[in-house]
Amino acid sequence: MAAGVQQDAVSMQPYNDWPNDAGWFDGFTQTHRFELVPPSSGNSITSVKYSSRHQCNEMLEKVRKNGTFEEICFGQKQDPCESVFRKAMSTYHAATKSRQDAGLEDVNVGVTIHDHIAGMPTVRKTGSPTTDSLWLKSDNAWLQEIDASTLEPVGVCTQQKLHPELKGTLAAAHMRTDPVTGDYFNYNLEFGRQATYRFFKVSASTGKTEILATVRGFRAAYLHSFVITEKYLVFCIYSAYYAKGGVKILWTKNVVDAIDYDPNEKNKWLVIDRHHGKGLVAVFESDPFFAFHCVNAWDEPSTTEEGKTDITLDISTYENLDILKRFYYENMKSTSPSALNYAGPQHAGRARPSLHRYRLRSIADITISVTDAKASKAAELLFAAPNALSVELPTFNSALACKPSRYIYGVTDRGNSVFLDGLAKFDTETKEAKLWIRHAQSPGEPIFVADPEPKGEGSEDAGVLLSVVLDGKAGRSYLLCLDAGSFEEVGRVEMEGVVGFGFHGHFVPRKGV
Numbered sequence: 001m002a003a004g005v006q007q008d009a010v011s012m013q014p015y016n017d018w019p020n021d022a023g024w025f026d027g028f029t030q031t032h033r034f035e036l037v038p039p040s041s042g043n044s045i046t047s048v049k050y051s052s053r054h055q056c057n058e059m060l061e062k063v064r065k066n067g068t069f070e071e072i073c074f075g076q077k078q079d080p081c082e083s084v085f086r087k088a089m090s091t092y093h094a095a096t097k098s099r100q101d102a103g104l105e106d107v108n109v110g111v112t113i114h115d116h117i118a119g120m121p122t123v124r125k126t127g128s129p130t131t132d133s134l135w136l137k138s139d140n141a142w143l144q145e146i147d148a149s150t151l152e153p154v155g156v157c158t159q160q161k162l163h164p165e166l167k168g169t170l171a172a173a174h175m176r177t178d179p180v181t182g183d184y185f186n187y188n189l190e191f192g193r194q195a196t197y198r199f200f201k202v203s204a205s206t207g208k209t210e211i212l213a214t215v216r217g218f219r220a221a222y223l224h225s226f227v228i229t230e231k232y233l234v235f236c237i238y239s240a241y242y243a244k245g246g247v248k249i250l251w252t253k254n255v256v257d258a259i260d261y262d263p264n265e266k267n268k269w270l271v272i273d274r275h276h277g278k279g280l281v282a283v284f285e286s287d288p289f290f291a292f293h294c295v296n297a298w299d300e301p302s303t304t305e306e307g308k309t310d311i312t313l314d315i316s317t318y319e320n321l322d323i324l325k326r327f328y329y330e331n332m333k334s335t336s337p338s339a340l341n342y343a344g345p346q347h348a349g350r351a352r353p354s355l356h357r358y359r360l361r362s363i364a365d366i367t368i369s370v371t372d373a374k375a376s377k378a379a380e381l382l383f384a385a386p387n388a389l390s391v392e393l394p395t396f397n398s399a400l401a402c403k404p405s406r407y408i409y410g411v412t413d414r415g416n417s418v419f420l421d422g423l424a425k426f427d428t429e430t431k432e433a434k435l436w437i438r439h440a441q442s443p444g445e446p447i448f449v450a451d452p453e454p455k456g457e458g459s460e461d462a463g464v465l466l467s468v469v470l471d472g473k474a475g476r477s478y479l480l481c482l483d484a485g486s487f488e489e490v491g492r493v494e495m496e497g498v499v500g501f502g503f504h505g506h507f508v509p510r511k512g513v
Contacts, residue, residue: 029055029110029136031151032468032499034479036510048479048493053151055136055144058105104153109136109144111173112504117184120162120202123155134508139173139224139255141166141188148508159188162202163209173504174225174293176233179401181205185228185274187235191246195220199233199272213272213279217370220246222259227297227313230402232281233272234297234311234360239265239288240321261321263288269379271311271363282363283376289317289356295394296405302362311360312382314408314428316394322351332418339418352413353392355385355426388414389433391424393445393504397460407461409446409484417442423467425487434487440472447505448484461485466507468499 035049054060114135122133123145132148133155145155159166168190175186182204190196197215202208212233219241226235239262242249249258267289271282297313322342330336342351359380391410406429412422414437422437423446436443444467451462465482469492477499481490 028060029108030500030502031055031110031113031134031136031146032502033151034466034493038510050495051151052499054105055110055146055151055153056105056108058103059108062106104144104156107142107144107156109138109140109142109156110502111138112136112175113506114175115148115506115508117175117177117202120184120207123157123161134506137171137173137175139170139222141169141171159186163200163211165211165214166198166200166209168196168198170222172223172225176226176228178204178228179398185233187223187226189220189223191220191242193245195242195245197235197270199235201274212274212277215270215280215370218268218270222255224292225294227294227315228274228402229297229299229311230274231299231309231365232274232311232363234294234313235270235272236286236291236294236315237268237270238290239263239267240290256324259321259324261288261290263320267379268376269358269360271360273365273367276365278365278367280368280370281365282360282368283372284360284379285376286358286379286381289319290321290323291315291317292323293392293394295355295408296396296401296403298403298405305362308362308364311363312357312404313360314355314357314394314405316353316390316392316410317356317384318351318353323353326351334418336418343415343418352387352415353390354387355390355394355408355428357382357428383428383431385426385431388412389424389426389431391426392420395446395448397448397450397463399450400460405460407484409448409465411443411445411467412437417472420444423465423482423487425461425484436482436487436489442470442472442501443467443480444469444501445504446482447507449507464490466505468502468505470498470501 030052032052033050037047037049039046114137116133117135133145134148136144136146141159143157144153146153159171166188168188170189171186175184177184184202186200188198188200194216195218197218198211199213201210201212203210218237221237221241223235226233240259242258243260249255265288266285269284269286270280273279273281293316295314295316297311300310300312302308302310325331326342330338331342333339359382361380391408391412394408394410396405396408406427408426408428410424411420412424412435413420414422419442421442422435423443425434427433446465446467449464449466454462461484463484465484467480468477469480470477476497477495479493481492482488483490
């Protein structure tokens, strides 16, 4: 089964023009489910069943009834003099005490989707507790549990369900899971006179949550993802930070306008010990950039100091915050003059990603203080891929999580259209890329599905990629299947209508297959 989360604009909008002050990051959550059914005996054709469901109907009904919407969103410009239906948005709820009793469909949590999380207690209020669940996550402290078959919301909670100290409002949409133990990792950010980062682990074997480190002394930054290795958690504190310690967000009512960017301030890389209670063990610096998505990371024996550890990691970077403006609808419509500020060869590098590989050298398992962190070492940039070959919404063969990996898959934005315009497979060894680009075809995030019977070494790219593609000429979508090795099309499933663009999906193997 492949499932994905879509941010969906409200459908009952009573205006002929689209709300230009909203963006792709804003909308009401809808989950899509593609069930791939193996061929029956004597049949060579795989069938596909599609279903979808909104996850925040209760919230939507409140909006319809009250005509107001006062929650914090990601990028939506809020004007109290305008109708609420000109500002359909994805809520960026603060997990305050007044929201702890939120209804099952009174939260808007829809950026990433996860199958069963070992050690994660069910919060089901309906249905059987033994029924399979999926979990939805955003860049806040909320988690929403939905039924894996019906997609119906069945439970909702904040990170405080896991541990009472996780009382901050923000977290990473991309939590990480240890590929061996199944332990689940994330962070919690609490605003205050000093920003407080709490990095934690949920044990798959015991279900208990452990605070691995509590760190202050760094600015409150927007962190969408991070990486783990067998030994460590690695977080990059970008020079894109919440202004006035996070207070500004209460005024702007959206995240984008509350973030400042300092091109003269170095990024800080925090390394957190996973196993021995050492907490913060290293801090590195790099030139400033902004990023949504880390890819993978792994440990290696230090090449310079015996007994210490080097970390290698891949990340998709931007030179500034233009990407946050890039996906406002006014910059995405081909009929909008402002779209020309981003599309076309004259803007080939603007708001487009560059894959970077870094090495963090000579890490010792010794606790350091924030004072010690001021003498941080430099993160070594091993390579920066050109924009034309780099990808966003990156993925890889998850069997190599926390291990050296070669291939990175993702969507491309080469300036051929006002939106995403292709898929790419980047080879970190040759620094070359295979591309899938078709005129007027806009693909979504590719999901790697590994061959269940890979054949020995060199099989990292043995499998297929699944991507929901919008056919701009036909005005409908299709599910595309590419061979991950050759990057040639294996097949497609034509839809009768449009499947709205979402952010992230997840492949869930069918039981017994």
